[in-house]
Amino acid sequence: MGVAKRTVSRLFYGYRRVNERGLARAVTGKTVLVTGASHGIGRATARKLAAAGAHVVLVARSQHHLDDLAAEITADGGAAIALRTNLTDFDEVDNLTKYVRDEFGRVDILVSNAGKSVRRAIHDSYDRFHEHQSLININYLGPVKLTLGLLPLMRAHGGGLLVNVATFATRLPPWPRWAGYQASKSAFDIWLRGTVAELRQDGIRLATVYPGFVDTRMSAPTAHLRRLPPLHLDDAANLVCAAIVRGRGNIGPRWIPLIDGAAGLCQDIASRVATTAHRHMA
Ligand SMILES: NC(=O)c1ccc[n+]([C@@H]2O[C@H](COP(=O)([O-])OP(=O)(O)OC[C@H]3O[C@@H](n4cnc5c(N)ncnc54)[C@H](OP(=O)(O)O)[C@@H]3O)[C@@H](O)[C@H]2O)c1
Structure with missing residues (x-):
């Protein structure tokens, strides 16, 4: 992507320069679980967090992609472990929670990033109810299940940070062809904000990132929609890291x-x- 296009996308979708020292202070020696770490925003974020000193727990379904990333991180002197989990299989989520509790005894930061999107006209969706089930499972129920499993561990250690990689679409009016995606992403956004409002005295904080279109596997099929150049993957990962440094609030287009x-x-x-x-x- 050229400099001009990158500047336009940064202006439109928001850009945060990450304070490297601040990031190191926020994550060094901390256990940070990143879902959807095998590709895209999650992968780029996990690399940055590991480089800043976090012990990253990499979660997704593609074992070999996770293993490759864990190997890259450890070769660079970082700490990472790959834990293959399908977040829409709730028994697997329970196993993940149990493993984290038994092996690490804590999780300091949970980055809920795994997700999927579907853009489809309603007339083409009458026999595709399964798509809505799949969206709600990966964008809402799976992350809720994982958060419920890890919250007691965070509370037992005096608090923690929940980071939600939402989407700017949840802050826009309902959009044609995106209803299932917007609804499922909004559900988790609202659930988390309501949940954390109950947990302030437990030291649990929430930082939400609302990225615009990012150049990833997920956005590739909607390339024709891009009136503006997409956000560079590195800029999107910086938004997530900036949210971790800030430790609360919302980050997205200004x-x-x-x-x-x-x-x-x-x-x-x-x-x-x-x-x-x-x-x-x-
Ligand atoms: N790209 C954009 O334009 C954009 C814009 C705004 C917000 N976002 C949000 O950013 C997040 C990351 O998106 P991305 O663009 O980086 O997409 P991506 O490149 O497709 O990555 C999605 C990640 O989620 C994981 N995942 C999907 N289903 C899973 C499941 N059932 N269990 C466990 N992991 C699963 C995938 O890993 P496996 O396939 O290996 O399981 C992958 O690592 C999503 O929540 C998305 O809603 C993206």
Whole structure:
């Protein structure tokens, strides 16, 4: 990707320079579990975290990709272990949780990154209910199951950081052809935000990343949609690392708060109109 295109994508989707010292302070000697570490954003993030001193636990289904990454990290002097897990097989998620508890005794940071996307017209979806099941399993239920399994371990050690790699699509209005993806990613985003609101006194924090289109295996089939150049993989991994350094809050395109503000204002006006209408009709 040329410099001009990369600059445009950074301006539109957001860019954070990672403070290397801050990242090392945040992760050195910590156990960091990264889901979806075999490809794309998860893989690039895991490499950066390991280089900064984290002990990374690499999770995905493709054993050989995980093994290759673990070998690369250890060859560079880092610490990594590959634990093949299908997050949509809830027994496998239980086994993963048990292994982490028994072997490491703790997990300090959980990066929930594994996911899949589907873009399909509803007229082509009538006989594809399985696609919706698969989206909700990998984008919502699997991550919920893993978080539920690891939270007690985090609490027992005085806290931890949950990092959610969501998508900027969850902050946009419902979009044609993306309903299943947006719904499943929004479900986990909302579940986590509600859950963490209960856990402040336990030292559990949440940092959410809302990446735009990133140049990965997942976004490749939607290349024709890209009016703007996609975010470079390295820039996306930097967003996740910046979220870890900051340790809370949201990271994504800088125009998201404007959309939130406009949506909030519209909802407020709509609710006032509804209340007035209800009063006059009662
Ligand atoms: N690319 C984008 O434009 C974009 C934009 C916004 C947000 N995101 C989000 O970023 C995250 C990473 O996406 P990406 O673009 O890096 O996609 P990717 O290159 O396709 O990587 C997805 C990762 O998830 C893993 N995964 C998928 N199903 C799994 C399962 N059942 N169990 C365990 N692991 C599973 C994959 O590993 P295996 O296949 O080896 O299991 C892979 O490592 C996703 O949550 C996505 O929603 C992506």
